[in-house]
Amino acid sequence: MNYKIAVIPGDGIGPEIVGASTKVLDKIGEKFNHSFDYTKVLAGGVAIDTCDTPLPQETIDICKASDAVLLGALGGPKWDNLPGDKRPEAGLLGIRKALGLYANLRPAILYEELKASCPLKPEIVGDELDLMVVRELTGGIYFGEKGQDGDNAAWDVMKYTRPEVLRIARKAFEIAMKRNKKVTNVDKANVLGVSRFWRSIVLEVAKDFPKVELNHLYVDNAAMQLVINPKQFDVIVTSNLFGDILSDEASMITGSIGMLPSASLSDGKFGMYEPIHGSAPDIAGQDIANPIATIISVAMMLRFSLDLTEEADLIEAAVKKTLSQGYRTADIYSEGMKKVGTVEMGQRIIENL
Amino acid sequence: MNYKIAVIPGDGIGPEIVGASTKVLDKIGEKFNHSFDYTKVLAGGVAIDTCDTPLPQETIDICKASDAVLLGALGGPKWDNLPGDKRPEAGLLGIRKALGLYANLRPAILYEELKASCPLKPEIVGDELDLMVVRELTGGIYFGEKGQDGDNAAWDVMKYTRPEVLRIARKAFEIAMKRNKKVTNVDKANVLGVSRFWRSIVLEVAKDFPKVELNHLYVDNAAMQLVINPKQFDVIVTSNLFGDILSDEASMITGSIGMLPSASLSDGKFGMYEPIHGSAPDIAGQDIANPIATIISVAMMLRFSLDLTEEADLIEAAVKKTLSQGYRTADIYSEGMKKVGTVEMGQRIIENL
Numbered sequence: 001m002n003y004k005i006a007v008i009p010g011d012g013i014g015p016e017i018v019g020a021s022t023k024v025l026d027k028i029g030e031k032f033n034h035s036f037d038y039t040k041v042l043a044g045g046v047a048i049d050t051c052d053t054p055l056p057q058e059t060i061d062i063c064k065a066s067d068a069v070l071l072g073a074l075g076g077p078k079w080d081n082l083p084g085d086k087r088p089e090a091g092l093l094g095i096r097k098a099l100g101l102y103a104n105l106r107p108a109i110l111y112e113e114l115k116a117s118c119p120l121k122p123e124i125v126g127d128e129l130d131l132m133v134v135r136e137l138t139g140g141i142y143f144g145e146k147g148q149d150g151d152n153a154a155w156d157v158m159k160y161t162r163p164e165v166l167r168i169a170r171k172a173f174e175i176a177m178k179r180n181k182k183v184t185n186v187d188k189a190n191v192l193g194v195s196r197f198w199r200s201i202v203l204e205v206a207k208d209f210p211k212v213e214l215n216h217l218y219v220d221n222a223a224m225q226l227v228i229n230p231k232q233f234d235v236i237v238t239s240n241l242f243g244d245i246l247s248d249e250a251s252m253i254t255g256s257i258g259m260l261p262s263a264s265l266s267d268g269k270f271g272m273y274e275p276i277h278g279s280a281p282d283i284a285g286q287d288i289a290n291p292i293a294t295i296i297s298v299a300m301m302l303r304f305s306l307d308l309t310e311e312a313d314l315i316e317a318a319v320k321k322t323l324s325q326g327y328r329t330a331d332i333y334s335e336g337m338k339k340v341g342t343v344e345m346g347q348r349i350i351e352n353l
Numbered sequence: 354m355n356y357k358i359a360v361i362p363g364d365g366i367g368p369e370i371v372g373a374s375t376k377v378l379d380k381i382g383e384k385f386n387h388s389f390d391y392t393k394v395l396a397g398g399v400a401i402d403t404c405d406t407p408l409p410q411e412t413i414d415i416c417k418a419s420d421a422v423l424l425g426a427l428g429g430p431k432w433d434n435l436p437g438d439k440r441p442e443a444g445l446l447g448i449r450k451a452l453g454l455y456a457n458l459r460p461a462i463l464y465e466e467l468k469a470s471c472p473l474k475p476e477i478v479g480d481e482l483d484l485m486v487v488r489e490l491t492g493g494i495y496f497g498e499k500g501q502d503g504d505n506a507a508w509d510v511m512k513y514t515r516p517e518v519l520r521i522a523r524k525a526f527e528i529a530m531k532r533n534k535k536v537t538n539v540d541k542a543n544v545l546g547v548s549r550f551w552r553s554i555v556l557e558v559a560k561d562f563p564k565v566e567l568n569h570l571y572v573d574n575a576a577m578q579l580v581i582n583p584k585q586f587d588v589i590v591t592s593n594l595f596g597d598i599l600s601d602e603a604s605m606i607t608g609s610i611g612m613l614p615s616a617s618l619s620d621g622k623f624g625m626y627e628p629i630h631g632s633a634p635d636i637a638g639q640d641i642a643n644p645i646a647t648i649i650s651v652a653m654m655l656r657f658s659l660d661l662t663e664e665a666d667l668i669e670a671a672v673k674k675t676l677s678q679g680y681r682t683a684d685i686y687s688e689g690m691k692k693v694g695t696v697e698m699g700q701r702i703i704e705n706l
């Protein structure tokens with residue numbers, strides 16, 4: 001098969017980590033007889049510098065005409081003093097909106113080889129940890145009506161519509177079917193009307209997935225459970241605000257943010273894939289950035305947008321094998337390991353494919 | 354001095370833990386020449402059984418006429434099938450409202466002797482952990498307008514007024530002045546208008562407390578920082594919803610929920626004090642419940658409502674000493690320690706006063 005991939009290298013370490021990742025993808029193409037056509041497009045700071053906008057229309061058009069988008073990282077101090085809508089972050093929000101990316105998938109994975117950097121005790125995390133937060137990304141209180149009454153009061157509205165909840169719930173159950181068939185819905189239905197509404201729709205969608213086990217947690221309890229018993233989770237589905245909090249907490253308990261990918265999906269199979277870490281301009285261009293989060297983002301792209309499950313599994317296995325062989329970039333290096341740069345880490349992973 | 358204390362033993366283990374705690378308070382009275390007059394009043398399940406309401410008016414009146422309220426725990430499965438407004442929890446919400454308790458103080462304390470039950474690695478928590486979440490308790494989205502448009506949409510409004518933010522911010526800074534003089538304001542000001550409003554008022558209040566260091570965290574980042582670097586915090590001040598999530602997360606990282614007290618304060622010095630754990634009806638009446646959370650709630654009462662700092666310090670020191678002597682109730686027992694019941698734990702702490 002032939003796949004069209006829009007590639008947004010972005011700023012800082014973006015070009016290096018994306019470069020290492022597309023090489024992994026090329027090797028997958030070779031092994032499985034796929035061809036991946038990359039179209040490089042601009043967004044973020046580099047787009048501001050060359051086109052005077054963080055998100056050129058051409059970028060949106062090319063992304064829309066692709067099967068999936070791979071993004072490195074956007075932003076850096078160079079552009080931090082620009083007004084809000086001219087900043088690189090506006091490019092990211094703009095692209096999510098333009099592409100209708102309403103489902104944010106945030107896996108929290110702990111690798112046995114990196115257990116030392118996990119803040120939780122070994123008896124809590126066991127050998128591995130692998131959960132997925134499915135966060136609603138384009139609704140809820142972050143996009144609700146807001147208002148202010150002079151100096152007297154201010155408010156934001158947490159609102160969800162039926163179609164918004166239906167599609168994110170469906171996405172979560174579909175993902176659970178590809179994993180361990182367990183969905184934990186997180187809300188605050190004991191207090192919030194919008195949560196009771198949300199939960200009623202999740203229960204409705206659950207009927208179409210009789211093989212998936214469903215349970216419910218209040219958000220305050222979920223924040224506790226992530227710390228004392230994270231292994232109970234497979235897929236967590238939740239709203240924009242709660243998902244923002246819980247996905248960040250979940251990534252932190254793994255202790256290895258430099259290793260974590262993300263996906264933002266729209267209807268159908270289209271999606272954008274990116275590491276959750278930033279553009280790290282201080283180490284850009286030195287061949288020391290860790291490309292693993294981006295390489296695993298590529299595995300997510302194969303799994304969720306291209307339906308190439310075997311290929312995705314192979315990349316993830318190769319990453320684990322490379323770690324077990326002792327190869328480490330500087331950010332995850334510990335004594336006795338073999339320190340490698342961005343390019344060599346990519347090559348070692350390719351050798352293990 | 355003579356102090357009037359309204360005592361609500363409540364349900365389950367409530368009467369036992371409150372009984373152990375008032376004995377500690379009596380001993381403090383003896384040592385320091387104070388007299389504490391207790392008036393026992395009903396709330397929760399026991400009030401439902403005897404007065405057919407979870408919160409008799411007499412209880413409110415007596416609480417209002419007191420210097421402070423000490424509460425054990427309310428509720429149990431016996432009353433779980435009653436309608437919402439007839440349940441024991443309604444008594445708790447009702448009393449908070451009737452007494453104007455807008456500031457919820459939730460200390461998260463890790464005792465060196467109980468480090469083994471902390472879910473975080475020792476290098477993260479060090480020898481001790483002692484932070485305080487100051488949560489706004491009677492405003493925000495839990496009390497905002499709510500609405501529903503048939504099956505199409507539902508919403509809740511997160512609103513704060515200027516007086517609401519002023520008083521909770523002031524409370525937080527006052528508390529920080531009695532602690533390590535550091536306040537971390539937690540909001541989501543990069544996205545929410547109500548958070549920008551909240552933050553502007555916190556900044557205004559900060560001017561009156563030039564000795565207190567102030568910083569700001571977004572709520573998603575705060576959820577992460579609690580896991581990887583909890584020692585950075587002294588006082589966290591935040592809204593009702595964010596405080597619900599973060600205070601529960603903070604208590605969980607201590608690994609000893611049976612040890613944690615809480616205070617709910619109104620204007621002036623009046624407050625209600627209670628352990629954060631529940632009524633544990635399964636172990637009620639067996640002299641095995643842990644009274645420490647309630648005894649430390651009494652210390653908070655001395656500190657915040659009665660201005661008896663030395664007396665409060667003494668109770669806290671006695672609890673630590675008792676733990677260091679190896680005395681443990683069943684819930685915190687580990688091998689090699691001396692297992693004691695509710696009454697004996699209280700007595701050992703009294704001996705150490």
Ligand SMILES: [Mg+2]
Nearest residue numbers: 244245248573
């Ligand atoms: Mg976040």
Ligand SMILES: [Mg+2]
Nearest residue numbers: 220597598601
């Ligand atoms: Mg809670």
